[in-house]
Amino acid sequence: MLIFKEEEIKQQVTINRETIAVVEDAFTDLATKPVEMPPIMRVDIPENNGEVDVKTAYIPGHELFALKVSSGFFNNYKLGLPSANGLMMLISAVTGEPKALLLDNGYLTDVRTAAAGAVAAKYMANESITTVGVIGAGAQARYQLKALREVRSFQHVLVYGPTEKRVLEFKEEMEESLGVNVYIADTPKQVVCDSDIVVTTTPATEPVIKREWLHPGLHITAMGSDAEHKQELEASILKVADHYVADVKKQVSRLGELRSAIEEGLFSERDSIVELGDLTSNKTPIRTSEKDITVADLTGTGGQDTAIALYAYNRLTKTAQLG
Amino acid sequence: MLIFKEEEIKQQVTINRETIAVVEDAFTDLATKPVEMPPIMRVDIPENNGEVDVKTAYIPGHELFALKVSSGFFNNYKLGLPSANGLMMLISAVTGEPKALLLDNGYLTDVRTAAAGAVAAKYMANESITTVGVIGAGAQARYQLKALREVRSFQHVLVYGPTEKRVLEFKEEMEESLGVNVYIADTPKQVVCDSDIVVTTTPATEPVIKREWLHPGLHITAMGSDAEHKQELEASILKVADHYVADVKKQVSRLGELRSAIEEGLFSERDSIVELGDLTSNKTPIRTSEKDITVADLTGTGGQDTAIALYAYNRLTKTAQLG
Structure with a gap:
């Protein structure tokens, strides 16, 4: 399994026209393809003011799909830690094998969320x-x-x-x-x-x-x-x-x-x-x-997560091959 | 994040009285504690005769809980691959941080499933x-x-x-x-x-x-x-x-x-x-x-997964310290 860290991911994925287009395409996929996107799974841990969410979506036509684990623990500031954590896993839609981990600490979520805001403004404002x-x-x-x-x-x-x-x-x-x-x-x-x-x-x-x-x-x-x-x-x-x-x-x-x-x-x-x-x-x-x-x-949808994770994975593995 | 592979895990976790007791305790926890165990998340990929399941459970009193991703792709034999795949992630219930990955390829699921069979027979046969x-x-x-x-x-x-x-x-x-x-x-x-x-x-x-x-x-x-x-x-x-x-x-x-x-x-x-x-x-x-x-x-319950994953993690990290 390939493992990529936040710094590498940040070098390959930023908010720009390309990532906004990737997220726009994800919404088109959601509207036009039989995307398999189960309801969000959620674990609440009220004693620590925390929650963990799991999102996923399989977009037909792609060999991989993402499963995202993201958490918000709102007492973390007392420990000097950020409240958000998270990672994405890329799983083969052909064999079920886990292929890559993107240890992005929630960065890709920030990017795909902001990109969705831009897509909304593009078509609505x-x-x-x-x-x-x-x-x-x-x-x-x-x-x-x-x-x-x-x-x-x-x-x-x-x-x-x-x-x-x-x-x-x-x-x-x-x-x-x-x-x-x-x-x-x-x-x-x-x-x-x-x-x-x-x-x-x-x-x-x-x-x-x-x-x-x-x-x-x-x-x-x-x-x-x-x-x-x-x-x-x-x-x-x-x-x-x-x-x-x-x-x-x-x-x-x-x-x-x-x-x-x-x-x-x-x-x-x-x-x-x-x-x-x-x-x-x-x-x-x-x-x-x-x-x-x-x-x-x-x-925020699992479709956006899969789209941005695939984009990141493709850039990261291309770079790894070139490097 | 700590990452453990199947071979290491197999050295530390086998089917024995201890692991059966661990799974028995998990059932007791499910019956007696406010365990947070959301419904199983499932992604079906019928064109490849595959499915991916996500299970999780937070058992109060433990600092970590497991999230398990397991897949069954029943055409894999044509590729010479096992149908089952999977891994478990241990997440801090205090801060939400992912702490460890158990790349067990479904081995811990086999152990906790068999252990549940033994617990059932112990109390019923x-x-x-x-x-x-x-x-x-x-x-x-x-x-x-x-x-x-x-x-x-x-x-x-x-x-x-x-x-x-x-x-x-x-x-x-x-x-x-x-x-x-x-x-x-x-x-x-x-x-x-x-x-x-x-x-x-x-x-x-x-x-x-x-x-x-x-x-x-x-x-x-x-x-x-x-x-x-x-x-x-x-x-x-x-x-x-x-x-x-x-x-x-x-x-x-x-x-x-x-x-x-x-x-x-x-x-x-x-x-x-x-x-x-x-x-x-x-x-x-x-x-x-x-x-x-x-x-x-x-x-098969997320409670068993969290229990066996915690058991594995404790043994693996102890070994790592000693080694």
Whole structure:
């Protein structure tokens, strides 16, 4: 079995047009192929404020598929450790043999999650924008901005986060690495009211965005909720938006923003929901007017994991052969 | 991350009283502790006659828990490869970090499965027996016999298998390694009628044991069925047995012999079912008479995987320190 470490993987895989295209293709596969993607497996360890998730998907036509183990242990900071951990395993779809381990510590998840945000914006946000807002100032907020830069031009960034120090670090880093102007907002409301695209990247369990803050032309990508108890948007936002798009309906109705909307009776399990793969497979943007309000609800799919892991594996093994 | 290979693991873990006790304790944990054991995750790849299963369980009080990836690809023989593959990962229940990989190619699964058979026989079969019957002549049939020898004395073995060559190999090997007399039966019926304990180790999808063959005192352990389409016993056997025991009710009602019995209306999902952990935690054999007919329905649990993986890890890391 081949084993690759985080540093090697980071040298081969970054957020760029290629990785965004890889993730876009994964959504097309999900919409057009009989992808085998079982429900997420989850182990909760409440006494340590932790959870371990397992995701997988087999995309027909590929000789390998990925199985991802990712964990979030939210007391780790007390031990000076990052909360997120994880690795991906590549398994032969022909023989069942485990072929490679990508010891990425969650890096590939960050990349494929940010890439999905870019794909959503590509097909849903207005072409011409000025300001991107991010709620949350952690690693994923950084990756989301970087990915958005590949699909939209913008000069201004508005950020809100609960910890001043982390927000200041975010501003400094992003201004330097992306050459944008970052402004610090005092409230999430400011971010939403003054941005064209808003990305929420929080582990919130209560809405951080209210319906009354929506304005014509706004696109929101909510990527924080990926569990039964999480929620970033007031549920009615999904109903009043002109276009609401899920990464995978079956997942968002259980783990995403749609869950609360169903619980509040605003949607039914039986409602047909547009999935991101419907847009990517038709190569058709969804909005019909610059004034449309659009919302993307992303929970993260095993299909993205398999796609990014295969991309990483192919580059890593090619490099190994050349080297 | 520590990585251990099959050869090292085999040196440290064999079927013996210690590993059987480890698996017995796992069943007690399942019955008495709030073990977190999500449903099995499964990926089917029908075009290659393959499936990949993921099992896991967190047993409170242990710092690590196992996540097992196991596969069965039943066309592999055409490529000269074994059908089974697999590995176990040990993850910190404190921080979520992956700590060790046990590249056991399914060996630890064989051990913990055979050990469960021995635990079932220990608490369910008559003390005094003469003949053990096995249906199926593969690796697991061998392991089951070896494990049974640790809990019951017997001199005679009756085996039935569909392939003459494999049955002859089985006879030769078992006679040499266990010092028992192995007789080859022409039919499964012979095996059942002339044995005190019968273990079924097949991937059958139609019953291989008929109700009319049952006789007083018989104990059956059915360990082959672990998927929705498998079945080794006529469903009515579960009903007419004096004692029917499941490894874990939730699993056997979906994947074990109980599934067919529920489908045929012989049991209801709501019926209370004795689990193996109920017997091990009370240290009480189940039979009230030598004439009782008993049936154990084993699908294999993540609890056993975590227990055997922890046992292996502790021995392997101790050896590494000493060495």
